[in-house]
Amino acid sequence: MKTTGFWIIILCGLLVLSVIAFILLKRDTADVALVYSDGVLIEQIDMTAISEPYTFTIETTHGTNTIAVERGRIRVVDADCPDKSCVKQGWVGSGVVPIVCLPHGLVIEFSGGGAPEIDAIAR
């Protein structure tokens, strides 16, 4: 049996490490938004090259997501999933924290500077 102080130190240490990781991850800025459906890249949007805001719809066997894009930011405006977590997340413009719609297997993640190498090769 460890003392309570030992556990407090362990938990505080983990807390501090997570806060540091969280802050470090937030700092990234992104130029390219990548839209994945079930792990497959279906849309690649250069966030710096958008002049007019537009929306598009992604339909899969799981359901439908409507995505809006503006210069430098992106969001899910509508989804026919029950919880609508992705819609509530609102506009996202940067960072490594992606927009995720778990029921539909939809992920919108960001990539800094230009197109990612792996897709350049794949094309």
Added chain:
Amino acid sequence: MRMTIKKMTLLATLTAAALVIFMVEAQIDLPFIVPGMKLGLANTITLFALFYGPGSAARSATSTSTGAAANTTTGANTNIKNNTDNITTANALLMLIARILLGALFIGRITAFIYSITGGLIGFAAQAAMKKIVTDKQIWVCGAAGAVMHNVGQILAAMLITGTSAIAAYLPILIIAGIITGVLTGMVAQLAVARLAPHKYST
């Protein structure tokens, strides 16, 4: 598995309570950055079931028994430990699985079930392991460990299902959330065990 009617009733009542908490919680949206984040209040019942059995003194009795005086207490504790009315770890696991299955049936979403069961089982494994190394005054530590591992499990499930590793970026915020919510729900379980365990053998 043979069990007394008293124990079966206790397990059923706890499972029902966990299910009600789970269902109520599923209706509440927490306005946090992470989508679908929950307090994990239903875990208080799992923690309670894990710690309502033999107390920490009885759990560690075999390792601390030295001298004649300690031996007599060990004898008494062994009786408590072998009491058939005790909720075992296997019982607690069955309760958890029953709650997640029934919860998924009531909510009616298969994806929600996959995340619940993955997080639930990994969190339970962490708590069952922690149970052996914490005292009855440290149940909140066990709660934090369970909540953090539950969230890690859900992230792993999400990464596997969507095939996207970027979801791992949620890990730091979910660990922070897990520690905070886990300590709180663990405290609730700790208070419940402290209040109820002394009355366990009075019928």
